[in-house]
Amino acid sequence: MRTVGIDLGGTNAYAVVLDDDRTIGHAKRRTPTDGGRNEVIKTLVKVADDALDDAGLERTAVVGAGVGTPGIVIGGTVGNASNVPGFDERFDLAAALHDRLDLPVRVANDVTAAAVGEHALGGGRGADDILVVFVGTGVGGGLMLGGVPFEGSHGGAGEFGHLVIRQGGAVCPCGRRGCVEAYAGRRAMELAAERAVAAGTPTVLFEVMDGKGKSRATSGVFKTALERGDELVADLIDDGIAALGAGIASTVNLLDLEVVVLGGGLADKLGESYLARVEAAMRPHLFLEPPRVRLVAAMLGDEGGAVGAALLARNVA
Ligand SMILES: [Zn+2]
CATH class of the missing domain: 3.30.420.40 (ATPase, nucleotide binding domain)
Structure with a gap:
């Protein structure tokens, strides 16, 4: 099963394409410091597409996208992230990305996402x-x-x-x-x-x-x-x-x-x-x-x- 994963940080956004337990595509972009929430969402879409390009795949080749974001995540919504423009006020990040990527989207806190990674494929x-x-x-x-x-x-x-x-x-x-x-x-x-x-x-x-x-x-x-x-x-x-x-x-x-x-x-x-x-x-x-x-x-x-x-x-x- 292939999916795309994005990690949004205060400085950089990383993306990978995961095929079973192997990463087959990688990308990195700077997180925008101004332009608000929409610029950040555009960057998330671009970095996901970059990772898919790197893997030689179209969006239709993956079954879903995941995002790890700073802040407190409830369902698909995020808020309380003061180090990302426009992410301090709560909004539906899953819906915003679903509209633009046309893929099912799961959102989690960034460290929770990292814990999931280390649990499955890393030190844990x-x-x-x-x-x-x-x-x-x-x-x-x-x-x-x-x-x-x-x-x-x-x-x-x-x-x-x-x-x-x-x-x-x-x-x-x-x-x-x-x-x-x-x-x-x-x-x-x-x-x-x-x-x-x-x-x-x-x-x-x-x-x-x-x-x-x-x-x-x-x-x-x-x-x-x-x-x-x-x-x-x-x-x-x-x-x-x-x-x-x-x-x-x-x-x-x-x-x-x-x-x-x-x-x-x-x-x-x-x-x-x-x-x-x-x-x-x-x-x-x-x-x-x-x-x-x-x-x-x-x-x-x-x-x-x-x-x-x-x-x-x-x-x-
Ligand atoms: Zn403290």
């Missing part, structure tokens, strides 16, 4: 109950329970980044305090570094950032600063690892998960040692003896969300 293969955690600009989470995505009563399940691991703790980009993301997310770490510099703490982080010609402290910037022995960056990464360990263990204690998949820009850049250290930070908090949960690396990379969306599209066909 063979496990029914998994948590997928992506550590990048923010910290995202997706849950598969009993082998199906768990989206909650109002589409808002899986917000792993906003698990509170320290009451009255650091301010999170969401405006609350003490969330995992307030310690482990790249944006929060960059803000913490700015505050430390203002208070007189030395760091090479911003020098490395300028040297690489970046306007933000990317995952690569953090990695280089860490390799140069920067103490502030090492402390920030230590705090992030401790927060991830506590958050993951708490989720495992609640749900008795088999596998936790860890991915995202920062986890990918920092690699095996980061994964091993998050696992070590998790272990002391685990309640069940002996601990059977496995922490593994995400395997599908940037295309995981699009692959998961393509898998979800099989259910609408």
Whole structure:
């Protein structure tokens, strides 16, 4: 069975054509930053057509399309996505795409779609109950329970980044305090570094950032600063690892998960040692003896969300 899957991100939209368990077409386009919702929808249609072109197929050769989008998804509608133009107010994305693609369309949250991909074809293969955690600009989470995505009563399940691991703790980009993301997310770490510099703490982080010609402290910037022995960056990464360990263990204690998949820009850049250290930070908090949960690396990379969306599209066909 062939389907097309699209992953809409704040920066790029990826699309794949999935034929059974193989991707046979790939495409990527920039997500428009202005022009509103219609420009974004046009881009989604174009990137899907690009992936079909890459596979040498017409739209009629696929049975459906799936989309992973930021925000909270209820049925085919999406809202609360502030980083995509026009996606903060709720609207029917499935209907809008169905009109333009003339295919059945399934919409899911982007991290839920990535969890579906990692569950079927990536790090979570063979496990029914998994948590997928992506550590990048923010910290995202997706849950598969009993082998199906768990989206909650109002589409808002899986917000792993906003698990509170320290009451009255650091301010999170969401405006609350003490969330995992307030310690482990790249944006929060960059803000913490700015505050430390203002208070007189030395760091090479911003020098490395300028040297690489970046306007933000990317995952690569953090990695280089860490390799140069920067103490502030090492402390920030230590705090992030401790927060991830506590958050993951708490989720495992609640749900008795088999596998936790860890991915995202920062986890990918920092690699095996980061994964091993998050696992070590998790272990002391685990309640069940002996601990059977496995922490593994995400395997599908940037295309995981699009692959998961393509898998979800099989259910609408
Ligand atoms: Zn938060």
